[in-house]
Amino acid sequence: MNLFSMFSRRNTAPAARERLQLLLAHERAVSGQSDLLATLREEILAVIAKHVSIDPEKVKVTLDKGDAISTLEVDIELPLADITATQMKAANG
């Protein structure tokens, strides 16, 4: 399932699982320039991992380098258990 299809079901009922998708596009003025996205990739994943527990097997990363535009797509399925535990903690105050 790619990011765009996700947007078409914007306000339907919550899904059966939790998912985080990131799409980063770098449009260059000078072709052949060093790849900003490869640099950002690890650090952005580290930021996400600080806030939600990530199962490396549930993370799909696609880096695509074009002459004018490079894109980084990250698709993370988040563990449901994590969420229900946080919900219960919040409910018990």
Added chain:
Amino acid sequence: MNLFSMFSRRNTAPAARERLQLLLAHERAVSGQSDLLATLREEILAVIAKHVSIDPEKVKVTLDKGDAISTLEVDIELPLADITATQMKAANG
């Protein structure tokens, strides 16, 4: 110009300016849950700012909270001067 139109000109000639666009979508299993994107927003911008100089006036942030899906869109126009300086430094070895 939104992120999707950017993808339609994937391999044409480099653009007249440098641009970084980020799209983050959080699909929730439980509606009304705390907003992960608002938490991630500042930290991801800080990671990007470590690698490219960002003019706050050239940064557009859109946070859209739906019941099932929230989206964060960040559109950053990067300064060209920054890039040509790095190019020259690299060329002079």
